[in-house]
Amino acid sequence: MKKFLIKLISRVVGFRAIEFNAFSVKLWGVPMINLSLENLASNQHSLEKEFGYEEAYSIFYNLGKIQGRNGTNILLKKYNISVNKNDFTFFLEQANLIGAGHLELFKFNDKECIAVIENTVPNYARVYMEKYGKQSHGVDFYLTGLIAGAAEVLLDCEAECREIKCL
Numbered sequence: 214m215k216k217f218l219i220k221l222i223s224r225v226v227g228f229r230a231i232e233f234n235a236f237s238v239k240l241w242g243v244p245m246i247n248l249s250l251e252n253l254a255s256n257q258h259s260l261e262k263e264f265g266y267e268e269a270y271s272i273f274y275n276l277g278k279i280q281g282r283n284g285t286n287i288l289l290k291k292y293n294i295s296v297n298k299n300d301f302t303f304f305l306e307q308a309n310l311i312g313a314g315h316l317e318l319f320k321f322n323d324k325e326c327i328a329v330i331e332n333t334v335p336n337y338a339r340v341y342m343e344k345y346g347k348q349s350h351g352v353d354f355y356l357t358g359l360i361a362g363a364a365e366v367l368l369d370c371e372a373e374c375r376e377i378k379c380l
Contacts, residue, residue: 221306225240225241230242240311241288241307242292243283250336258344273355276355276358277357280358281358281362282365282366284359285366301367304367305318308356308359313337314337316333317330317331326368326370
């Protein structure tokens with residue numbers, strides 16, 4: 214894992230893909246805000262308590278989907294990166310870069326636009342569980358949205374992402 218992260222960080226530095234100035238932070242040309250996973254979990258949990266699971270899910274999933282779509286479009290255009298449907302490693306490793314975990318592609322069917330991805334290092338779920346205990350449902354609403362938004366751009370199809378297994 215250490216070699217993987219060094220390779221990933223080297224790539225980002227080599228592309229000059231991270232920008233800091235007094236007013237903004239950009240990663241791959243995408244405007245970022247640095248929030249802790251604890252902050253994200255607290256906001257999600259508050260929305261779940263106030264408005265229910267479905268509403269909280271819809272808000273965080275759709276925010277993630279917009280960010281995933283916009284960020285992937287910026288990444289492809291600004292850095293002239295082409296999509297290789299035989300190797301999505303570069304795009305999956307972006308989850309590591311933002312601290313969301315380590316995504317691995319297990320199955321991909323281009324004709325039906327279906328992918329099976331596992332987050333082998335589910336950082337957000339661990340933080341959520343530490344703060345609020347074990348839940349009866351998956352909790353990584355935002356990451357599932359990010360994946361769906363990115364997939365729409367990469368696969369050029371309408372995408373949906375569902376969390377089918379959680380800590």
